[in-house]
Amino acid sequence: MQIQDLPYPDPGVPDARSGPRFLVWLGRNQLGGQLKALVWGLLHFLSVSALPFCVGFAVQAVVDRSGARLALAGGLLALCGFGIALGDTMLHRAAVTNWITAAARVQQLLARRTALLGSALTRRVAAGEIVAVSTGDVEKIGWFVEAVSRFTAAAVTVVLVCVALVVYQPALGVVVAVGLPVLALSVLPLLPRATRRADFQREKAGRATELASDTVAGLRVLRGIGGEELFLDRYRRASQEVRHAAVRSAxxxxxxxxxxxxxxxxxxxxxxxxGVHLAREGRITVGEMVTVYSAVMILTYPLRHFTEIAMAYSFSRPSARRAARVLSLERATDGEGSREALVPTGDLYDPATGLLAPEGRLTAVVCGDPDAAGELAERLGGHTAESSELPSALVGGVPLDELPLDFARRAVLVQDKDPVLLSGTLRELLDVPSSGDVSPAEALSAAQCGDVLDALVQGSLDADDPMDARITERGRSLSGGQRQRLALARSLVTAPGVLVLDEPTSAVDSHTEARIADGIRSLRQGRTTVVFTSSPLLLDHADRVVLVHEGEVAAVGVHRELLHSDVRYRAVVTRETDDEAAEQELNQLQELEEIEETA
Structure with a gap:
């Protein structure tokens, strides 16, 4: 795999059981690149290591006053120089290719896992940790994969040179052959401690990154409650902990x-x-002593790669562990699907609560617990939690967890209460897979985005068409209500068979909310729509209202009827206190008694 061939057609199925296993899997999938780097590395290191023999041969030729051998030594030195230059250039090229292709493979795997898990990912892994894995950790993993081939070439070179020295001059070669392994292994007792300190540093850095990412994501909220200084102090402390850990590791x-x-x-x-002692005794020549001395000097170069591989592994191991943790996450449902590949139609039904949303109708769901409402909305879209033992929702009698992922997504679309807007133009935001039945203009109109379009044009320097205006990351330049309406327009454009909206108008004023309710009802006419809300304006536009209480359907009807007939429904919708609800119920009982007495 070359850089120009990226991305991979298929990055493969990773071994995510642990960080080291993941690193081994990466290396195994790049054997071709590793062998190529090993060959060039051997050429480079062996050419470097051959220099002492050439120098010693030249020195001895001068001592013996042999012009022919001196010329031969010069030719050998030139050949070694060519091997060094060629090997170093091609080794660097192959090593960088291994680095980039390994990093690209990891990034593709992370992107695929993110797309598979969807919104469930950030509920199981902190957003900051995902950022750390997809940025700095990817580089550390690529560094280790790239360093393996160079280390292998250096280790093979050291062994070959030691053997050559023993054969060339046993008296000094044995000293070198014994001393070099001692040099290579001398730092091994320190490596576990260095690795632990590096792991600790990376852990602290990861926590600081998570804190910074989460702080930036919630900056608008922090400003609203005056919490900037509190989080700034927390980040200062986290940053100082990273600094202290980095100093100890260094x-x-x-x-x-x-x-x-x-x-x-x-x-x-x-x-x-x-060597001097042996030369004075006449047991070795001057050229042999120079050769052995130069060889020891030169071998310090490949020995540096023993330290590099230790550092690369110590830094990449926690990175690989975090990457493996993300890649090991699985959907609770079957991503491949055991059902026939089709998009089901029909009523939407949740067996756990008994909630039924008839096909082609607008159903509003009232739930007093916002967390329970969010979980129910996710379950209606087939996003069942791993630990959940609740059955899957059904569309037309077909369980969503038995459908292939892409067909399940086309059958039901869920917009949660905190939708994300990606940076880019408005045209790109609305360029989503859809049936084509709803145009972007119709969706924007139904979501009451007129003022949002004006704001985007005013905030853009070179966009006359609102569709070409750019939206900043996560839509931070927009208000909460404006972001919510753009997200609603994006959901309406997809025109799915079943659309589930979780509190789609919680951040807009009542007048806008009333117009949005009309727009949703008109645009979704004939399609199944489920809206989780407690807003009377939306509830009054629903064909069917369902009250979910303590995990099961407690009442079904229309808004005005339920408002008068069900105390629990009225308490959620009107925000009545327990005392007010009890008083209202007592008044109703008294009215009934009066009616009975009159009868």
């Missing part, structure tokens, strides 16, 4: 680097001392 890595500078120097001293 100290440990600095110690590791210091050891890897000190011990090779010590090995050089031993090699020089032993």
């Amino acid at each position: 100290r440990m890595w600095a110690l590791i680097h210091a050891i890897q500078v000190f011990l090779p120097g010590l090995l050089l001293i031993v090699v020089v001392w032993q």
Whole structure:
């Protein structure tokens, strides 16, 4: 896989059982790129490591006054130089390709998982953690995948050079062959502590990122309640914790680097001392001593990659763990579907509560518990929680959790009470999969977005057409009511067979709400619509009103009848207190008694 071939046609099914397993799976899926980087890495490192032998050969040629051997040494040095340049260039190219393609694979997997889980994702994983995984963590994972091939090439080179030195000059080669493994393994006792500190730093950084992301997302609310300073203080403390953790981690890595500078120097001293002693005795030549000395000097270069792979793994392991956690999340329903691929039609029915929304009718649902209402709305769309044992909702008698995901989404669309507006133009916002039965203009009109269009044009410098005006991230430049109406227009454009709206007008004034109620009823004529609300203006436009109390349907009728006949319904819709409800019920009983006495 080359960079120009991205994205992957299919990124594959990841092994998300743990962070290390996920890293192994990534490496296994890039064997071609890893082998290519390994080959170029071996060319580069072996060419570098061959320089001492060429230098030693040249020195000995000068001592022996052999012009032919000196010329040969010059040719070998030139060949090594060419191998170093070619190997380094192609190694960098292959390594960066591995890095980018691995990061792209992870990003595709995360995007696919996000699309599969939908709004359920942020209820199970903090938004800040998702941001951390999809940005910084992806780079750390790519770094480790890229570093593996270079480390392997460096390790193979060290082994081959040690063997060559033992064969070339056993007296000094044995010293080097014993000393180099000691150098490579000397930092191993420190790596667990360094890894723990790096993990702790990444954990603190992830929490700070989550706090910053959540603070920015709720900035409008924080300003409204005067909580900016409180959250700013929290972020300051979190930032200081990250700084302290980073300093402690850096100290440990600095110690590791210091050891890897000190011990090779010590090995050089031993090699020089032993070499001089052997040369004075005539057991080795000057060229051989120079060769071994130069080899030890050169081998410190591939040895650095032992530290790099340790750092890459320590930083990528918590990143891979977080990525694996997100990728391991599953829908409670069957994404592939066990039913025939079709979009069902008919009544919408929830077996858990007994809620029935007849086909082609506008049904309003009143629920005193907002959280229970939200859960019911999600269940009506087939978004059943993992821990839930409640049965799936049915459309035309077909359980939604037995349908393929895309067909379930086409059958029922759920707009929750806090819809998200993506950045882009209004035209792009309304460019969603739809049946084509409802135009963007009709949807905007039904959602009463006239003032929203004016605001978008005024806030745009170069857009005369409101459809070309840009919407900022999450629509933060708009008010809550304006965002809510644009989200409603987007839902109306899709024209699904069943549309479920959870409190679609909670942030608008009563006059606008009344016009929106007329617009929804007119535009959704002949289609099944379910609205969760306690607004009398919406309830009065519904064909059928259902009261859900304590997890089951308690009353069914129309708004005006239920308002007079059901105390629980009236308490939710009119916000009556318990005392007022009791007094109202007592008055009704008294009226009934008077009627009976008169009769």
